[in-house]
Amino acid sequence: MSLNNALDALLESAVGNADLPGVIATVADRDGVIYERACGMRAVGGSTPMSMDTFVWFASLSKAVTTTAAMQLVEQGKLDLDAPAAKLLPEIGKIQVRTGWNADGSPILRAPKSPVTLRNLLTHTSGFAYEFFNEGVIREQESTGTPNVVSGTHATMNRSLVRDPGTAWEYSIGIDWAGRMVEAASGLRLRDYFAKNIFAPLGMGDVTFQANEEQLSRAAAMHARLPDGSLTAIPFGIPPDAEVDMGGHALSGRVPDYLRFCRAILNGGVLDGNRILAATTVELMGMNHIGDISVPNQIKTFMPMLSNDCDLHPGVDLKWGLGFVLNVQATPEGRAPGTLAWAGLPNVYYWIDRKTGVTVVIATQIMPFWDAKVRSMCDEFERLVYRHL
Template sequence: MTLVVTCFLSLVLSAAVAEETSTHWPLPQAKPEDVGLRGDVLSKIRSRMEQFVADKEIAGAVTLLARGGKIVHSEAVGWADLDAKTPMQKDSLFQIASMTKPITATGLMILVDRGKVGLDDPVAKYLPEFADVKVNGRPPEKPLLVRHLLTHTSGLTGSQRTEATLAETVAKLARDGLTFEPGERWAYSPGLTVCGRIIEVVTGQSYEEFLRREIFQPLRMKDTTFVPTAEQRSRLARAYQRTPEGNLVPGGGAIWLIEDAGVRAPNPSGGLYSTAADLARFYQMVLNGGELEGTRILSSEAVAVMTRVHTGDLVTGFTPGNGWGLGWCVVREPQGVTRMLSPGTFGHGGAFGTQGWIDPQRKMIFILLVQRTNFPNSDASPVREAFQELAVAALTD
């Protein structure tokens, strides 16, 4: 009898675990009209994305909009794999590339919240290899601070790919030195990779395990990972590049992980895979001031610090009018591709044309997931501009 009961309980627990594993955890949904948006305008996003697919600008796309904590638009168009004729799905998995950076920054800010890391601490306090770092061959006039890593004002240079371990990667970055005095100017850099190593040193955990325990599991981001499972790989959107003749051919796909699994460390500057639903949960947590559905990831003070401009009047980013927060691009003066966004909107893009924006004034989240490797400027792509334009045009308040 005991054996029967034990087996039954085991089956029940297994079923519960299976249900938990397979459950999709999006945000609640709402009709656009219930949150101040016109559904007829939002419906044009799909047809516009389909036109980009027909014009061979992209193979496919997943778009998602949320307002007031509720999803009002979620669409998948085109193909995840052109050759196999695999349709894009809402839960298709994407390489989000540099959209990883704000997530790494969030991990570090968790430690700032706990008093284990200080933004104005010298990096060498945690990573002794930076004690003798040089600026173009000479000692720096002022120390390299943790803050500089998060704002791309460190002067670090070098590849954003990782070596076999983060420790080896960061040691090499320290040896390569700085190209300018910390804080002197802005230059996109692997500073967030160094942040990943600081997380390891301070916590004694691997960087990826810390993110899993502190962010992905609490937020139920079940499809956000550095190492996709076989099932997740079956949903992977393939990356394409556009030829001069106007055709899409495979190119640049899985550049950080799938062929490197077990060879290279997870990349804190750009190695994550994720889905629109998972990213929506992460962004909503940030928009809520660090909390989602009763689970607090960051203090509201930490979120406020992260999402304000820390770079003063320095020229930053890849489109005009932006400043830089701690891991986030912040729109200072909307113009060009950001002209329809509110001042103070913050977000990040990725090398394959992906983009996420959080507009606190309008309480809106914009997520665009595509996999095109050779936009002339992925931060100012026509796909991104059209998506944002239609989303904002739908506002009624």
């Protein structure tokens, strides 16, 4: 069976078994797109089919784009990976480390032992944390009335650090702060910087922080997996007039456009003759930037409606580059050591295997994250890709 036929059969089975309402999957090598398929419906029980033009929330797939913007400015000498971020953003220098709780429930705070740097922000070693993976952040938000991260407010970014910078890896809002640094260094709002320096050169015109009516008319519904395994459509949307362009989670768009971004990284920073990064910068981004610190395979959820507990790559050591998780060993499914990858809350996934020369983007719109049925499909998709290469 050919690769296309094998992948078609897998996606059709997942949709036919009602494991997923719909899915979009794309594969490319260094020469171009070798597979793309939209399967199923935009909404469970609906009649509008998924298509390559279906609009989806990318969520944390945004992080690699923001990191790319930051690294463009590092190339230009406008940002420094290791200078204190407070030189550009004085407000980040005022944020303190939470060490405990006062009797009235307010946080006990102290100054961090070292300043937060851009490298810390890009590698999730800044000391910031996300509420859905850190119970203390939830408690602080409740005690101080701080809004959650999806609010896109300045207030949500001014949360306390949970530890000193550079001491551990914890998934966080660091990339949102990195986006603020891009704005400060470039003089442009993040949406405008992306449009000019990444989306236009790569032909990603349908990717945006602010979806318009036409884009929303093509959007897939967001779904929740219920305890009995069934799916239901749920209301969900990024705030339309957010105070901050949240570079960590707020982009939406078409999967084929995001694949163009991945293809540029796969090809060393260039696509169709348009270069967005130097090849040496892409190499730098694919190196381990957290030293002896490791990314945990198992990540516990504290908001089960948003994420399940995650077991990222059992038995495989994980590190973090600039913008990507890196698997130190080959995965059982086939990706080579040093593959660049990450994912987003509505079960959207990508990987960029520069050694083998293949990149994949798979998107559903199902929460919570790390859905067992989506993961099973993705793992088999990966096995099939490598089996046929």
